[in-house]
Amino acid sequence: MKVLRTISIEVLSDLKALDRVLSQFNQIYLDFIPDRDWLQCRLTLAVGFTNAGKHAYQNLPINIPIRIEALPRKTDLEIQIWDYGFAFALHSLIAKSFQKYNIWLGSGWEITI
Numbered sequence: 001m002k003v004l005r006t007i008s009i010e011v012l013s014d015l016k017a018l019d020r021v022l023s024q025f026n027q028i029y030l031d032f033i034p035d036r037d038w039l040q041c042r043l044t045l046a047v048g049f050t051n052a053g054k055h056a057y058q059n060l061p062i063n064i065p066i067r068i069e070a071l072p073r074k075t076d077l078e079i080q081i082w083d084y085g086f087a088f089a090l091h092s093l094i095a096k097s098f099q100k101y102n103i104w105l106g107s108g109w110e111i112t113i
Contacts, residue, residue: 001075001076002073002074003072004030004073004074005027005072006069006070007025007027007028007070008068008069009021009024009067009068009069010065010067010068011065011068012062012065012066013052013053013056013062013063013065013083015050015054017049018049018050021045021046021049021068022042022045025042025045025068033072033077041077041079045068045070045079045081048079048081049066052081052085053066056083056084056085056086057083057084060084060085064084065084066081066082067081067082067083068080068082
């Protein structure tokens with residue numbers, strides 16, 4: 001499916017940059033997107049950005065950028081967030097968290113649009 005517009009955003013990992021991220025993201029709004037869906041997309045972007053800023057950059061200086069790209073199409077909107085934090089083994093983290101707390105499946109946003 002054809003990408004209708006593209007926006008690329010690069011900001012420092014400072015969480016104060018969230019207003020700027022959301023403001024720039026609003027530039028790709030298309031009239032046919034229902035308000036409810038648009039608000040969920042904004043929430044998803046805000047959560048993704050703050051998670052990257054809080055967790056991936058936890059012990060890093062705030063001058064390292066977070067890159068965001070949004071690609072709206074007629075039927076979907078793809079949001080990509082790149083951070084430069086340290087790599088980790090997701091499967092290992094899930095296994096350890098599940099063993100320790102036994103509540104892994106009960107957490108998370110699980111936003112379906």
